[in-house]
Amino acid sequence: DAGVIQSPRHEVTEMGQEVTLRCKPISGHNSLFWYRQTMMRGLELLIYFNNNVPIDDSGMPEDRFSAKMPNASFSTLKIQPSEPRDSAVYFCASTPGTRYHEQYFGPGTRLTVT
């Protein structure tokens, strides 16, 4: 199994630009989570989906952030426009629907906004 796949692994962009992060969950997993990790705030859940439906987006910082899951094998997290304070590592994780035990994390996308 390939595990959770995230792309790009690193992204450097200028303030004001649109950024799109991508995630492919493990096949057969039907819950997907987007996290952000910073030194100041630690690991924060931004949003999660169950069966492609957003369940809890209370962690999304503001309207500049949006997430979609058009099908069971793909999700995007978009930031438009990006700001320097969005610089962080963004993780995607997935978990099987019937076992809410461990979440399997992707390798993360390190985003730098200059």
Added chain:
Amino acid sequence: AQKITQTQPGMFVQEKEAVTLDCTYDTSDQSYGLFWYKQPSSGEMIFLIYQGSYDEQNATEGRYSLNFQKARKSANLVISASQLGDSAMYFCAMRDVETSGSRLTFGEGTQLTVNP
């Protein structure tokens, strides 16, 4: 209110010795799960061990064990026979089903350094 508290920002241990990483939690739910993850310097998050609130026995996975004391609301991670490769950041996390559904709440982490 802080749901997960890891009071040790940094810990040091000698290779081959055991080490305990502390974690306390706060929830009013009866059903919840406790997790430990390892994050090496390479950045990935690696699941280590899980304990359910109704599990009567402490969870064990190889060299990892979870010292679960429900009345004290603590879920300490014990690593036996430390190895140099255990040097990493360790995060405790909780999923309280009734309150938070599937979301995990993470502690601030403990940086473990294993000395040769």
